[in-house]
Amino acid sequence: AQTVTQSQPEMSVQEAETVTLSCTYDTSESDYYLFWYKQPPSRQMILVIRQEAYKQQNATENRFSVNFQKAAKSFSLKISDSQLGDAAMYFCAYRGNNAGNMLTFGGGTRLMVKP
Amino acid sequence: DTAVSQTPKYLVTQMGNDKSIKCEQNLGHDTMYWYKQDSKKFLKIMFSYNNKELIINETVPNRFSPKSPDKAHLNLHINSLELGDSAVYFCASSRQLNQPQHFGDGTRLSIL
Numbered sequence: 001a002q003t004v005t006q007s008q009p010e011m012s013v014q015e016a017e018t019v020t021l022s023c024t025y026d027t028s029e030s031d032y033y034l035f036w037y038k039q040p041p042s043r044q045m046i047l048v049i050r051q052e053a054y055k056q057q058n059a060t061e062n063r064f065s066v067n068f069q070k071a072a073k074s075f076s077l078k079i080s081d082s083q084l085g086d087a088a089m090y091f092c093a094y095r096g097n098n099a100g101n102m103l104t105f106g107g108g109t110r111l112m113v114k115p
Numbered sequence: 116d117t118a119v120s121q122t123p124k125y126l127v128t129q130m131g132n133d134k135s136i137k138c139e140q141n142l143g144h145d146t147m148y149w150y151k152q153d154s155k156k157f158l159k160i161m162f163s164y165n166n167k168e169l170i171i172n173e174t175v176p177n178r179f180s181p182k183s184p185d186k187a188h189l190n191l192h193i194n195s196l197e198l199g200d201s202a203v204y205f206c207a208s209s210r211q212l213n214q215p216q217h218f219g220d221g222t223r224l225s226i227l
Contacts, residue, residue: 035215045205045218089156102148102160102171103216 002027004094006106013082014114020067021077021109023092031097034068034075039108040088048090051075079111087113118142121206121219128196129227136191136222138206146212147189149181150205152221158205164189165212193224201226 004025013019025034036048051059051068058066063083067076079086092106119140128134140147148171149161163171167183178194193200203223207216 033215037218043203043221043223045207045221047215047217050215091158102163102173103150103158104160105158108156108158 002029002094002096002104004092004104004106006090006092006109008109009107010110010112012112012114013079013086015082015084017082018078018080019082019111021079021090021092021111023075023077023106025073025075025092025094025104025106027073027094027096029096033095033097034066035093035095035103036064036066036075036077037091037093037105038086038088039091040085045091049077082113084113084115087111119206119208119217119219121204121222123222124220125223125225127225127227130196130198132196133192133194134196134224135193136204136206136224138189138191138219140187140206140208140217142208142210142217144208144210144214144217145186146209146214147183147186148207148209148216149189149191150207150218152203152205154202161204162189162191163212170212196224196226198226200224 032053034051038046049061063080089108093103146165148163162181164183180192182190203221206219209216
């Protein structure tokens with residue numbers, strides 16, 4: 001069974017600074033997808049970024065980028081130029097490539113942004 | 116227009132009651148899901164439907180019964196509610212199984 005671990009229950013960052021959220025996972029599959037979801041206090045789940053395991057290039061979406069280390073099974077999220085609106089719970093998620101595989105979520109990291 | 120909408124947003128009810136949460140997506144997606152987020156924020160898959168057919172049913176009590184009248188809807192009916200059912204329930208959809216999932220805003224269910 002796949003597991004996803006986020007070892008940082010809480011992180012804080014100064015506005016305009018950079019922060020990195022950690023995520024590790026365990027799988028025996030070679031082809032899969034990884035995601036970061038943001039959950040602000042409004043409770044919505046918003047897809048931030050996705051990474052296909054077969055792609056070596058790290059995904060980037062504006063201020064959000066990932067450091068994907070397939071051999072180490074690590075998938076960290078870097079937020080540059082942090083903004084107050086970035087404050088939220090962040091969930092790392094894994095999905096295998098086989099039909100029927102669902103998202104497996106990590107426990108989440110609460111990010112606080114200090115003005 | 117909201118892509119994945121759940122109703123109600125909040126549901127407060129007593130133990131033993133039966134309640135339903137509705138979910139609709141207007142994205143034309145084939146696959147829909149229900150997740151439960153407990154008080155510790157852990158998110159777990161409950162069900163998945165693909166083209167109105169149940170394809171995943173995790174270890175969920177049979178008091179929970181999903182119903183998919185068509186591809187755009189996946190409703191969750193819960194019988195004989197228990198205290199442990201208190202949680203936020205998220206509906207999600209994806210174009211197909213191997214596509215990113217879009218989530219609804221969640222329904223906070225509180226059992227008194």
